[in-house]
Amino acid sequence: MEYFIELFFSGLTRGSIYALIALGYTMVYGIIQLINFAHGEIYMIGAFTALIVTGVLTYYGWPHLAIILIAAVLAIFYSAAYGWTMERIAYKPLRDAPRLSALISAIGASLFLQNYVLLAQTSDFLPFPSLISDFAFLDPVSNLFGTTDFLIYTTTGVVMALLTFLIKFTRVGKAMRATAQDRHMAMLVGIDVNRIISITFIIGSATAAIGGVLIASHVGQINFFIGFIAGIKAFVAAVLGGIGSLPGAVLGSLVLGWTEAFFTGYVSSDYEDVCAFVILVIILIFRPSGLLGRSGVQKV
Amino acid sequence: MLKLAGVKTYYGNIQALKGIDIEISQGEIITLIGANGAGKSTTLMSICGIVPPRSGSITFEGRPIHDMKPNDIVRLGICQVPEGRRIFPFLTVIENLDMGSFLRNDKADVKRDLDYVLTLFPILAERRNQAGGTLSGGEQQMLAISRALMARPRLLLLDEPSLGLAPLVVRQIFAIIRKINQEQKTTIFLVEQNANLALKAAHRGYVMENGRITLADLTVNLLANEAVRKAYLGI
Ligand SMILES: Nc1ncnc2c1ncn2[C@@H]1O[C@H](COP(=O)(O)OP(=O)(O)OP(=O)(O)O)[C@@H](O)[C@H]1O
Numbered sequence: 001m002e003y004f005i006e007l008f009f010s011g012l013t014r015g016s017i018y019a020l021i022a023l024g025y026t027m028v029y030g031i032i033q034l035i036n037f038a039h040g041e042i043y044m045i046g047a048f049t050a051l052i053v054t055g056v057l058t059y060y061g062w063p064h065l066a067i068i069l070i071a072a073v074l075a076i077f078y079s080a081a082y083g084w085t086m087e088r089i090a091y092k093p094l095r096d097a098p099r100l101s102a103l104i105s106a107i108g109a110s111l112f113l114q115n116y117v118l119l120a121q122t123s124d125f126l127p128f129p130s131l132i133s134d135f136a137f138l139d140p141v142s143n144l145f146g147t148t149d150f151l152i153y154t155t156t157g158v159v160m161a162l163l164t165f166l167i168k169f170t171r172v173g174k175a176m177r178a179t180a181q182d183r184h185m186a187m188l189v190g191i192d193v194n195r196i197i198s199i200t201f202i203i204g205s206a207t208a209a210i211g212g213v214l215i216a217s218h219v220g221q222i223n224f225f226i227g228f229i230a231g232i233k234a235f236v237a238a239v240l241g242g243i244g245s246l247p248g249a250v251l252g253s254l255v256l257g258w259t260e261a262f263f264t265g266y267v268s269s270d271y272e273d274v275c276a277f278v279i280l281v282i283i284l285i286f287r288p289s290g291l292l293g294r295s296g297v298q299k300v
Numbered sequence: 301m302l303k304l305a306g307v308k309t310y311y312g313n314i315q316a317l318k319g320i321d322i323e324i325s326q327g328e329i330i331t332l333i334g335a336n337g338a339g340k341s342t343t344l345m346s347i348c349g350i351v352p353p354r355s356g357s358i359t360f361e362g363r364p365i366h367d368m369k370p371n372d373i374v375r376l377g378i379c380q381v382p383e384g385r386r387i388f389p390f391l392t393v394i395e396n397l398d399m400g401s402f403l404r405n406d407k408a409d410v411k412r413d414l415d416y417v418l419t420l421f422p423i424l425a426e427r428r429n430q431a432g433g434t435l436s437g438g439e440q441q442m443l444a445i446s447r448a449l450m451a452r453p454r455l456l457l458l459d460e461p462s463l464g465l466a467p468l469v470v471r472q473i474f475a476i477i478r479k480i481n482q483e484q485k486t487t488i489f490l491v492e493q494n495a496n497l498a499l500k501a502a503h504r505g506y507v508m509e510n511g512r513i514t515l516a517d518l519t520v521n522l523l524a525n526e527a528v529r530k531a532y533l534g535i
């Protein structure tokens with residue numbers, strides 16, 4: 001039983017990280033029907049930004065807590081800037097082009113960012129410093145999950161809550177939903193649709209960066225390729241939940257995280273990565289629009 | 301107030317508007333009638349900047365707007381109820397109305413306008429928390445008009461507001477169009493298939509064929525015009 005609970009929490013950790021990435025996929029897809037293949041790279045860049053900042057600040061002997069907070073904030077801003085720029089350069093000019101062109105542009109952006117980090121940082125795994133000391137109050141449950149796991153759960157929860165509030169109740173959030181539902185009509189009520197799309201990329205990139213920093217602290221090493229695998233899996237999670245749906249992205253991520261955790265824990269860890277695709281295929285056979293996706297005539 | 305001069309609009313290589321001239325003065329109700337595919341909706345989309353003209357000029361109160369972004373055009377007070385209503389399907393009735401007043405900051409007045417449209421169409425008040433996409437066609441049309449009114453437009457463009465509605469609802473909607481024209485001095489540019497109704501509601505009318513304006517006159521004269529009666533009134 002204890003093993004089961006342990007796997008449960010390790011699945012929750014994975015799922016939370018996927019969710020932070022999947023949110024960006026699903027928001028961008030919802031608003032411009034583009035699968036932003038370079039989204040995983042934004043997550044990777046977030047992790048690298050944090051690595052560089054921690055390196056510099058550690059050299060100057062700053063306190064650990066300050067280092068990790070500053071690193072996270074800068075990673076968020078830097079990734080958001082990347083997301084914004086990428087949309088401007090790679091997607092905006094293709095806004096009215098066939099979707100395949102935009103998809104190819106997305107793959108190009110992904111390869112570009114991966115290789116750029118590869119050249120700048122080598123292909124080796126680089127150690128990410130462990131700056132977060134264990135929380136004493138977690139001692140009683142430390143056999144189930146660690147401090148970084150705990151931070152991952154709480155941060156993800158807070159991000160979800162903020163995002164839900166933003167989308168449901170704020171002016172920008174309503175404009176985002178309106179733009180997703182009918183872009184031309186959104187223009188006709190005076191929404192600056194280009195601005196809303198930029199904001200969507202910025203928010204999605206920021207949450208991915210948070211995921212990047214958290215996973216770097218949790219695993220303790222990163223390389224240029226982490227965004228690719230995590231990106232694909234988060235994409236699977238978004239499709240699983242119903243692409244375009246925010247609760248769907250979270251649910252899909254958790255389902256994927258738990259499936260992977262239990263599969264590797266009870267069956268075999270060799271096929272861990274295959275697992276994601278198998279459940280994707282199974283779910284899509286029975287529910288083509290995903291777990292919480294909207295099927296039917298309405299364009300989402 | 302609004303002036304189109306030599307407006308030519310294309311969809312890719314297809315030319316939809318072949319140089320049209322239209323002039324609308326403050327306070328008027330103007331109608332544009334024509335067969336399917338004549339270019340009526342395209343005219344409205346060109347005015348709003350969704351499908352900007354490739355050549356020619358559109359000026360609003362003397363200021364060229366054909367290069368402006370759609371949201372800036374809305375800001376000037378030009379508002380459209382497009383063909384097919386285009387309600388945001390997953391926003392509630394109230395949220396749809398909120399979107400209408402998206403650019404306004406005068407909270408108190410927005411509240412007053414909201415109460416006003418909800419008294420115009422009490423059914424919308426009843427359905428306030430229902431998703432827009434679940435309303436009936438007629439209710440959606442009422443919502444679409446109300447959403448446009450929430451912007452407090454100075455010029456309201458209406459694309460076939462009578463489409464698919466029961467005669468009673470059509471009459472109600474036309475009564476409201478006249479009412480906002482008289483009470484709020486909103487200038488109205490009305491595109492209609494139902495030429496009979498449109499020509500009776502409007503002061504002046506334009507007839508469009510194949511991307512060109514072929515007739516422009518007072519509606520009393522158009523109603524008496526033999527060619528118009530044959531082609532559009534079916535008499
Ligand atoms: N998005 C588009 N892409 C290509 N051609 C278009 C597009 N929209 C309209 N057209 C063409 O432009 C011409 C004018 O269309 P428009 O919609 O303005 O006609 P309309 O007068 O509003 O007709 P209706 O009364 O049927 O609504 C038509 O020939 C139509 O096929």
Ligand SMILES: [Mg+2]
Binds near residue numbers: 340341383459
């Ligand atoms: Mg039309």
